[in-house]
Amino acid sequence: MTFSAVIVAAGSGSRAGPGQAKQWRLVAGKPVLRWSVEAFMAAGASDIVIVTTQDGEKALVDVLAGLSGWRAALGGATRALSVRSGLAALADRPEDQPVLIHDAARPFVTRATIDGVLRALDTADAALPALPVADTLKRAEPGQSPITTSREHLWRAQTPQAARRNVLLAGYAAWTGDEPTDDTQVVEAAGGRVAIAPGDPLLLKLTYPEDFAMAERLAGAARITRVGQGFDAHRWGPGEEVWLCGVAIKHDETLVGHSDADAGLHALTDALLGAIGEGDIGDHFPPTDPKWKGAASDQFLKHAADLVTAKGGAIINVDVTLICERPKIKPHRLAMREKLAEILALPLDRVSVKATTTEKMGFTGRGEGLAASAVVAVETPA
Template identity: 45%
Template sequence: MPGIWAVIVAAGRGRRFGSPFPKQYTLLGQESILSLTLNKFSRHRLIDGILVVVHPEDIELFHQSCPDFSASVRLATGGDTRQESVFNGLKALEQDPPSSVLIHDAARPFIKADVITRLIEKAASGEASIAATPVVDSLKFSTGMIIEKNVNRDGLWQAQTPQAFPYEMILSAHRQASDRNDFTDDAAVAEYAGHPISLVESGRENIKITTPDDLILAKNMIKQTDTNGYLMESRTGLGYDVHSFEEGDHVTLCGVDVPHSRKLKGHSDADVGLHALTDALLGALCEGDIGSHFPPSDQQWKGARSDQFLIFARDRVKARGGKIIHVDVTLVCERPKIGPHREAMTEKMAEILSIPPSRVSIKATTSERLGFTGREEGIAAQAVATIQLPANEE
């Protein structure tokens, strides 16, 4: 078992959380808290393996809540305390030991990739280190809800996880501390064994979800962060396209073939709705327009279905760590009537973009018999796309 392993501590019962089942299996967005945490380590380029310490009664719950990881992580069963659970996890790696381990709380799903990297570098050099954030609030001491004294916050840090160690160092430290059960984290265990611990500054976003209020905060955070825990920013793009009519028996609009007395003229299938939306997404990305990626002079696009252009734009959003939040297309024409086909168009665009239909808006209007659309010489479309991209991507 070479390299670096993450030991994720998920054996707690979460009694302060007020849930009928352990908090780490609660949904946060579309995934469980534990699954989101596992994602952070499974996607990190320096992590070679993951071991999850679960409660003996939660093994089936783990497989139900983290189906993407059922076959890719190892499991160990926890003990009566966090300290004992970690020790069980470390011993489970003993037959083929890694060089370093990162020990992390299951209920901290917002750890950033760069913090993991810095901790790994410390462990690789033989150091023990922990993620921590400096205390910024004023501190008061009280035993009965009356302030008894102020506490100087200078030099105070709030300990977090991951906590990283050379494997043999932390395993030996846990053996030495096995006659006690009052250590609240692994840094305290290592200190008890005489090892100095260094700090790796993390952010305040690396919260441990402990109470229902924490879950509310986490739900808001997940809407605003990418998979590495970085804040997202919103971008909006505008697209416009127009195609004239020619002889034919249908038009293709927003991915749906609609019967009509004529068809739209174009190098591809002339889907004016998808063309406008593709340009809107590319505009939000600041990556040119549809013509710069699929030039009409290129014969390979002659007669092509326009959904592949939209798929390209969708995949560009994903490649930059972004997500599509909402799209809105307005079709301008006298005929054909859009209303009877609106639902099919909505479903088709949602399918192409891999987003829920509730995030797709399709509208239609006429130009009151004015202009080329009013004279039924063609169809125009406007589109607006809202996406989120990592704010730090540059």
């Protein structure tokens, strides 16, 4: 089902303690907001609107570096006004297209939760994920003993909450009460039917300082590490320079291939594709396609990195080994590391480039060609 998402990220988060607003803080090394954006991208959102402040719009460029398919909208003084601003930003989308409204402060949204509310929307005007209340409830007036309150039929509401865009707009337009606490409330008040989809205990809302310590622990439990490896080789031919790991090196020969024959980038691209189960470089850039003749291989690597991001993943580190007698790699190694770090948006210390020889043995030892191997570690949702 085609759907859009509105992520509300305009709050100040004062209860979370001093420092940045909670949507910009890091959980497991990643900004809170980015967790949700990556999850919606991986789930197939056709459009993502992030509702934020003027300062937030500037921060998004860095917070969401490398991600596409999102746009920003300016938030209002209340959450309801921010949601309406996000809906207005989707005016170019079909009015009956489902929209999922999500709080940026809930970073661990999963594909299962998103799919669940979309399915529930098939038979309702709005849907939300929710969990049944499990704890005993006590109501205590000031100065009085607490009174046990029944928890039967009580649910803890979560986000994302879903409805078709025209239904949400009509609900907010008709709302006359105090500030609504969530989005399905306005649909309910307008007479719409609201369905409950399965909630997720991990989908906690970051509200207080202690919630961030819990989120750090959950981030480790909700993610897995995948390893990918790649290998490539090209023969030498007449030329004056060779491309290796995105760097042009003056040489008395060049590597022969359909593209620029950058064996280092090709091996690394295959390693990333392998880590996420997306085949190999030939599946995505067939050597029989004239479009890629002489093409710069950095675009192949960027494509593989974008696929990792689309799956909600993150590259942890990369390690490339070049196998050749010539040219000497060491004088160019730092430039290669810097180029890979730039393409993959990684810190330099997560990028390794090494070189070795085969002691004059084999095709590389005889100077017939050059080979490269690569290993990567990628973190993705479990």
